[in-house]
Amino acid sequence: MQKIVGKYSFNMNHLIGKGAYGTVYKGISNDGLPVAIKVIDRRMINQTNTQQLLNEIRSMKQLNHKNIVKFLDFYETQNNFYIISEFCNGGDLRDIIKRGKLDSKSVVNILKQILNGYHQLYQNSLIHRDLKPANILLHQGITKLADFGFAKKIDFENDLMTSIAGTPLYMAPQVILRQPYTSKCDIWSLGMVLYELLFQKPPINAENIIQLQERICKPIIVPQLDNSQLQQLIQGCLQIHEENRINWDEIYQNPLIQEQQQQENTKRQYAGILEEVEPDQTDYRKFLITNYLQIEFEANQRIYLNQLNFARSAFNFSFFIQQFEQSFQDLAQNxxxxxxxxxxxxxxxxxxKEQQKFFNDERGLYCITQLKQMKQAFIDNCPENYQSLAFDMMKLLxxxxxHQTNLSANLGTLNRHQLLATYMIKYLxxxxxxxxxxxxxxxxxLQDIQKFPDKEIMQRILEF
Incomplete structure (x- = not known):
């Protein structure tokens, strides 16, 4: 069943999961952007849940960071509330845990990204209160904090809270035992997540809240790791008494985190934005700009890279369809x-380019460099008389x-390559x-679309 909500639509069969008090579906915006749509039934909302909902909206609106799931929109209807946020295509940390043991280096990398995102919560005097593997999502290799239904604004130094919030297995002892707690409740939850990433199981096992209240008072000993600094950090997070638990400043100043930051700073500032390819490679993976919207470019620089990425997408798709029959060669050339x-x-x-701050820093020069590389790629793969060729937009359309008409008429018989081509042709x-x-x-x-099974590609084609 297809539902339309404002500028967005979703199919009730495309269930992603359930949050603190809502069901989440994969949807799509009017311009084809995949989104996550959380649906909350008004009939299921009491006063407490309504406050949680308002908390989530208020919290998400304050936050703008590449390691936090981005809030996009909010709608109310007679029957439901709808929270629209960015769609993350890599699942969550539960999926990582199911795949098997991670090495310490991988866990430190995930930890660093969690801390990067959490730092913005800290700057906004927010705590999450429901950190767990299911609420830490992955998108194109980037770790993102999600589900802020229990987030609360506090004074990080002084506030003590007594409300019960979060998922019991990952709750701090003070929350489970209904004792006053501080922002250190998230530090406990962080330790629980890191422990489970390393050992594929939580350090505490309980079937109900009564068992958990009994077992959470027993000291947790982190098994020996090849990285002693990581072991000590997790041990510091999982101290039962808050006065013995490390604080956020100690975590951010930990040599392990500082060392990771220094290693990143030694790399070129924007290395990794372009995918590394051989100089003579001319297929659809060339010049992939993966995360230009997450880098802190000026607004006009982001537009510039967005436009460049569009040209790159069409250019690389032309190589993809070269493998098709002769009738596609004219499309590839155009x-x-x-x-x-x-x-x-x-x-x-x-x-x-006349906007302020375009050329006066490394980011602006980076934008110009990318355009020069794309133009050179075109020149390297086109006839010598390319400068005399006239482009006709109407002919391309x-x-x-x-091709769209011909392919759509035979949609049920297309192979995978033809389905991919159909999607891109309809998009363009x-x-x-x-x-x-x-x-x-x-x-x-095209590379992102290739990750999806044929059935989902077909669905996306029909949704255009």
Missing amino acids: LRWFSFNWLQQLENSKFL SILEE NKTLRTARLNECFYVAD
Whole structure:
């Protein structure tokens, strides 16, 4: 069953999971961007749950960080509340735990990303109060904190809280025993998560809250690890009494975290944004800009990279369809002409480059470098007379429309490569009619689409 909520839609069969008090579905925005839609039935909301809902919305609106799931929108109807947030395609830490034991280096990397996200909570005087593997999501290799239904604004130094919040197995002893607690309750939960990542099981096992109240008072001993600093940090998190538990400053100043930060700082500031490829590689994976929206670029620089990524997407797709029959060669050629033409418009755009702070730092120069690389890639893979070729947008749209019609008529018989091509053709046909140089918009990436099974690709095609 398909439902429409404002600028978004979702299928009731596309269930992702359940949060503190709502059901989460995978949806899609009007411009084709995948989203997560949390649905809360008004009939199930009492005064306490309503406050939790308001807390989540208030908390998410305050937060903007690449290691925190991004809040997008909120809607109310007669029957439901809807919270729209970014969709994370990598599952959560439960999936990582199920795959088997992680080495210490991998756990430290996850820890560092959790701390990066949590630091923004700290800056906004928020605690999460429900840290657990299910609420730590993954998207394109990035770890993100999610589900802020229990988040509460506090004074980090002085406030003591007495309310019961969170998932029992990961709750701090003070919460379980209904004692006053501080922001250190999240430190306990962090230790529980790290322990489970390393050993595939929590340090405490209980079938009900009564058992948990009995067992949580027993000291936890972290087994020996090859990384003694990580072992000591987890041990410090899992101290029963708050006065003995390490605090947030001690965690952020821990040599393990500082060492990880120093290693990252020695790398080139924007290394990793472009996927490493061989110089002569010319397939659809070339020049993949993976996380330009997460880097702290100026607004006009983000638009610039978004436009560049769109040209890259069309350019690389042209190589993908070269393996098809002869009738697709004209489309491939026209997509390359379009890409080069789009790059030229971008290069000459006064709207972008006359904006303040575009060229005066490394980020602006990075943007220009990416455009030069893309133009050179075009020149390296096109005829010598490319400069004399005229681009005809109407011709490209006509070719796209023709292929879209032919492929859609035989949708049920298409193989995987043809399904992927159909999706990209429908995406380009729609986007080329609405895209503007002065705004960001969704850029479909063939490599991301390839991660989905045929059934989901088919569904996405039908949803266009």
